[in-house]
Amino acid sequence: MLRINRENLRNSHETPWLILDLVMLGILFVNLTWLIFDALYATDFVYGLLGTYFPAFLNAYDPIHANFLLVDLVFIAIFFTEFCFRWAVAIVRKEHLRWYFFPFLHWYDIIGLIPTGPTRLFRFLRIFSILHRLHKFEIIDLNQTAVFRFFAFYYDVFVEELSDRIVVKVLSDAQKDISAGSPLLDDINAQVLAPRRPVITQWMAGVINHLGQSIQSEEHGEVIREHVRKSVGKAVRSNAQVSSLHYLPVIGKTIENTLEESVTDIVTTSLVNLLSDLDAERIDHFISVGIHDYTPTADALDKEVLNVVNECLELVKAHVAQQRWKSHLTEKESAIPTGKPEI
Structure with missing residues (x-):
């Protein structure tokens, strides 16, 4: 369960920002809910369903749907004002090396301000940026949440599998170059x-x-x-x-x-x-x-050294190719009491 560390919250002086984040989360929730509803409203099924059971609501909402871009611009104006305010505070606090770094580091906020269907999805990332900021100041501990552990584990699996294959490929190419007569020695x-x-x-x-x-x-x-x-x-x-x-x-x-x-x-x-x-x-x-x-034994010595290098690379490849996440998962599952499965 996600808990707020009140002592760290007081020491970090982030209480005003936490209040602002909660307010912006509420506005973001209303905006995203409204966006989903308006998208469903444009479908024939939902439009016909509302016309059958709520004809008065249909007549009242039709003008809003026709001018929904103006409604979304109100939310965009709020988000843009809050973005400029945070930018100004970051400049005053000198949080970044250059004053113009802020919009590049918060690019998802800028893209989310574009009033089109795909770009509006970037507004969801604001939730993760808020959680990351609270986690950075140790106000909350995401490491203790099951969702975070779930995604962290499979992220590590993905990175390990990808990096292992890249390293093995690089070492194999190095072995081919050495075997082909690369002037390594x-x-x-x-x-x-x-x-x-x-x-x-x-x-x-x-x-x-x-x-x-x-x-x-x-x-x-x-x-x-x-x-x-x-x-x-x-x-x-x-x-x-x-x-x-x-x-x-x-x-x-x-x-x-x-x-x-x-x-x-x-x-x-x-x-x-x-x-x-x-x-x-x-x-x-x-x-x-x-x-x-x-030079009488130079060729034999070169071959022996190349064999040593090749065998060392084989051992490195074998070690890298080990899927350590499987052993970690096995240990994790063996530590779970019977009858209490965990993802």
Whole structure:
């Protein structure tokens, strides 16, 4: 049920406007009722019915029907006066950015002033404009009305179905362009990655330097150092010249172990120095010169990236195509007590 919040009405200082709106609604109701009656009066059925049962009324109303445009002009004059008054108040209050915005925002009032059959229907929109204004000032709460919830739900259904189809169509066209050889990857590289290469190289340098410091750390680098030690030891032991040292009596095994430890330390220190000293300028030079012409697997990589993009778009399409309003309706119906159906 529609209720008026009197406290908000007092705080909004909209009471005079509410009274004016109610008066104009009454006049609008009389005008629209009269329009409907006059339209029915012009039909043979109603005219004959009135002539049979109310001949006196027929004789009295005939001159009014013949000059009904003049009667409607009286209502139009009232509506036009009220429109100009509201326009003047809007200018004084500076409700809009420009003074001439008011008639454009209330175009339906202007069209409703035209005394023709179709345009008179726009006078109905005044009812919705009044309700919207009262709802904006929280004098009434349309969200609590069953009619509003009904139309809001099916409006959301319409918008969701329409927007989902548009989004799926756009994504499908994008997939076709990509599959047809659209230079997407080249555009990404030239317009997205290239301008950000200094930032990317700086980040890569920071990561590599941090990795070198971690290897050097006694606490965090033990795993890498142990891996290097095992790899070097395996390489040293598999070397024919080094392996022949253990044939030397007494000192052969010692020389082999000393050589293995020395090479391990040299490799570890070299790796730490390499990672710690590498800066963004060297990485940028390496990218632009060292791997600029590397193309053996470029085609395979491009295809794989396009497949990834295509699969991501398919997932987006599947998510967008889900009719969430159906699940919302199901939850809504399951929450309704048995025997109390709701629209």
